[in-house]
Every structure is written in structure tokens, then in C-alpha cells.
Amino acid sequence: MIPLIKPYITQEVKDKVCAVLDSGYLTEGPVTQEFEQCVRDYIGCKHAIAVTSCTTGLELALRALGVGPGDEIIVPDYTYPATADVVSIVGATVVIVDIIRDTMLIDYAALEKAVTPRTKAIIPVSLFGNPLDYDRLKKIAAQHNLKIIEDAACALGASYQGAKVGNFADITVFSLHPRKFITTGEGGIIATNDSALAEWMGSYKHFGMGIAPDRLATQFERIGTNYKLSNVLAAIGFVQMRHINKLLNQRIKLSGAYCELLMGNAEIIIPQTTHNGIHSRQSFCVYVKDRDLIIKKMREAGVETQIGTYCLHKQKAFLRNDRCRIVGEMPESKYAFENCLTLPLFDELTEENQKYITANLLNQLKSN
Numbered sequence: 001m002i003p004l005i006k007p008y009i010t011q012e013v014k015d016k017v018c019a020v021l022d023s024g025y026l027t028e029g030p031v032t033q034e035f036e037q038c039v040r041d042y043i044g045c046k047h048a049i050a051v052t053s054c055t056t057g058l059e060l061a062l063r064a065l066g067v068g069p070g071d072e073i074i075v076p077d078y079t080y081p082a083t084a085d086v087v088s089i090v091g092a093t094v095v096i097v098d099i100i101r102d103t104m105l106i107d108y109a110a111l112e113k114a115v116t117p118r119t120k121a122i123i124p125v126s127l128f129g130n131p132l133d134y135d136r137l138k139k140i141a142a143q144h145n146l147k148i149i150e151d152a153a154c155a156l157g158a159s160y161q162g163a164k165v166g167n168f169a170d171i172t173v174f175s176l177h178p179r180k181f182i183t184t185g186e187g188g189i190i191a192t193n194d195s196a197l198a199e200w201m202g203s204y205k206h207f208g209m210g211i212a213p214d215r216l217a218t219q220f221e222r223i224g225t226n227y228k229l230s231n232v233l234a235a236i237g238f239v240q241m242r243h244i245n246k247l248l249n250q251r252i253k254l255s256g257a258y259c260e261l262l263m264g265n266a267e268i269i270i271p272q273t274t275h276n277g278i279h280s281r282q283s284f285c286v287y288v289k290d291r292d293l294i295i296k297k298m299r300e301a302g303v304e305t306q307i308g309t310y311c312l313h314k315q316k317a318f319l320r321n322d323r324c325r326i327v328g329e330m331p332e333s334k335y336a337f338e339n340c341l342t343l344p345l346f347d348e349l350t351e352e353n354q355k356y357i358t359a360n361l362l363n364q365l366k367s368n
């Protein structure tokens with residue numbers, strides 16, 4: 001079976017994890033801080049804050065910006081439900097708009113139309129690692145006085161106009177779930193250039209603690225929670241970050257090979273990368289007809305493929321939620337939900353694997 005993904009777990013990763021276990025320091029600590037430093041240096045942002053997941057990071061971001069009941073937050077329909085869950089969790093109203101089929105990203109015009117005097121922030125998603133059109137988003141945000149929280153769950157490594165994702169939104173949150181190529185098993189990391197927001201989020205995730213020279217002087221300055229990322233998990237991400245350029249280049253190379261192997265086939269549409277952006281290729285996705293049948297048949301042929309992600313407007317969680325406004329019919333999101341197919345992509349995928357996968361996909365499409 002050719003799997004969809006395979007986390008990058010080398011002897012170097014195992015040695016670092018074992019060293020942490022041997023140290024006995026298992027909670028958040030110096031290794032988490034080293035990992036945060038690596039991410040900060042890589043992105044070139046001022047602050048990177050490790051948390052337990054992208055979802056808790058997004059919730060933290062909303063709380064840091066004071067979002068709560070009565071506020072509206074706009075999100076795209078085609079995304080993992082966590083993007084919208086967090087809005088409900090803090091008691092605000094989630095406003096759902098369609099996407100653009102070509103890029104699979106939020107429809108900027110629909111987003112702007114959905115703004116009301118209650119809109120406080122937007123959560124655009126750099127889905128699958130495709131960076132957003134930040135120029136356009138920032139213009140909309142400035143015009144309507146909105147904050148941008150980017151759900152960059154899949155976009156660590158992506159860039160736009162020469163700068164890494166993590167530098168454009170007020171707060172950007174990445175996932176470190178094992179589907180992502182830098183993973184800590186479960187985890188997330190927040191990037192921001194705003195020191196006041198960073199200080200608040202760093203404290204809130206740590207029981208609301210203030211910065212103190214020693215334990216005796218500790219003050220709990222605010223009500224907080226525990227979203228800390230343990231040294232054990234951070235060790236995995238820390239070693240992987242040493243290799244991020246190699247891993248990212250490999251994903252870009254493998255995606256290029258997929259494009260070449262699939263190009264010129266009318267049955268397959270390859271979504272576009274945002275103009276002036278570099279896609280981190282968290283997932284390599286195409287649009288095909290009869291997608292569900294293809295997933296089944298490819299599995300029988302030894303290839304694991306998957307859907308892209310979900311449509312919020314089809315989920316009971318949001319249909320039943322009276323603090324949820326679905327704007328329009330969502331034809332583009334529905335199309336993506338029904339036709340997007342994700343192909344295997346991981347560091348060790350070989351040329352032979354890719355030839356087998358694409359030949360099999362083309363055969364399935366022809367025989368349907």
C-alpha cells in the first residue's frame with residue numbers, strides 16, 4: 001500500500017525524544033522554547049508560541065483579540081470544521097462564505113460583501129498550503145477595520161512575495177498534526193509580530209501566569225488555561241525544523257512531478273497557486289469526477305488517497321447552530337467537497353510510486 005502520508009521520523013528524531021525522556025523534564029520547557037526559536041527564525045517573525053493544536057491556537061487568537069458574543073467572524077465554507085468551531089467556542093457568530101474554485105481559497109468578494117458593523121475579524125485559510133492574496137485581504141481588513149487571524153494549519157513553509165506565511169495576518173496559526181510535514185504528533189504554533197498579543201497569548205496558555213524571575217514571585221495576572229506543548233512533543237518538531245528546507249523542497253519537487261505526469265488530461269484539473277505565492281504542498285490535490293469511486297478503486301490497487309476537506313454548510317454542527325450565518329448557496333465549495341482528491345505525498349515517495357499512482361488514476365478515470 002502506498003500511504004497518503006508518512007511522518008518524517010528518523011533516528012535523529014528518536015534520539016532527541018529519548019534525550020528528553022532521559023532528562024525527566026517532560027512538561028513544556030527548554031526544548032519547547034528551542035522549537036519556538038527555530039520556527040521564529042525560519043518564518044522571520046517576532047514571536048512564535050507553541051500550543052497543543054492549531055484549534056487551541058485559533059481559540060487563543062480570538063480570545064487575545066477580545067472576540068466574544070455579539071461579534072461576527074467570517075470564514076470560508078471549504079475548510080476543516082475547527083476553523084469555525086473556535087468562533088462558536090468563544091461565543092461569537094460564525095459567518096460562512098464561498099470559496100474560489102481555482103485556488104480553493106476564500107472568495108474575497110463574497111467575504112467583503114458579508115461584512116457588517118458587527119464583523120470583528122476574519123479567519124481566511126491558506127488551505128493545503130496555498131498562500132492567500134494578502135494584499136487583497138489587508139485592503140479589505142483596513143477598509144472595514146477588521147483583524148485577520150489566518151488559519152495556516154497546512155501552510156508552514158508557504159510564502160508570498162518573498163516572505164513566509166506567518167508575517168501577513170495579525171495572528172497566524174499553524175498545525176503540527178501528523179498530516180502536516182512538520183509534526184509534533186499533536187500540536188500547533190502561533191506566529192505574530194504584535195508583542196502585546198504575544199505576551200497575552202503566552203500567559204493565557206500558561207494558566208494566566210505573568211513573567212517572573214522565580215517561582216516565589218509568580219503572579220497569575222489573568223484567568224488562563226493550559227495549552228502548553230510538552231518538551232517530549234516539541235523534540236520531534238525541533239529536529240524536523242532543522243530539515244525543513246530539504247523537506248519543503250522535496251514536496252515542491254514531487255508536486256511538480258505530479259503536475260507533469262497529469263498535465264494534458266482533460267479529466268483532471270489541477271488547482272492554481274495564488275499569484276506571487278509559493279505553495280507549501282501540504283497536500284497535492286486535483287479535481288476529478290466520480291471522486292469517491294476513484295478513492296475506493298485506488299485503494300483496491302494499493303494506493304491510499306483521500307478527499308480534500310469538508311464543507312461547513314453540510315455539517316449538522318453548523319446547521320443547528322443559531323450563531324451561524326451561511327451566506328449563499330456555496331456552489332464552489334460544494335464542487336471542491338465533491339471533486340477534490342488528495343494524492344500520496346511524503347518525503348520518501350519515489351518516481352516509480354508517482355508513475356504508478358498517476359497511471360492508476362488515469363486508468364480509473366478512463367474506465368469510469
Ligand SMILES: Cc1ncc(COP(=O)(O)O)c(C=O)c1O
Binds near residue numbers: 056079127151154
Ligand atoms: C484548515 C485546518 N484548520 C484547522 C485544523 C485543525 O488542526 P489541529 O488538528 O492542529 O487542531 C486543520 C486540521 O487538519 C485544518 O486542516
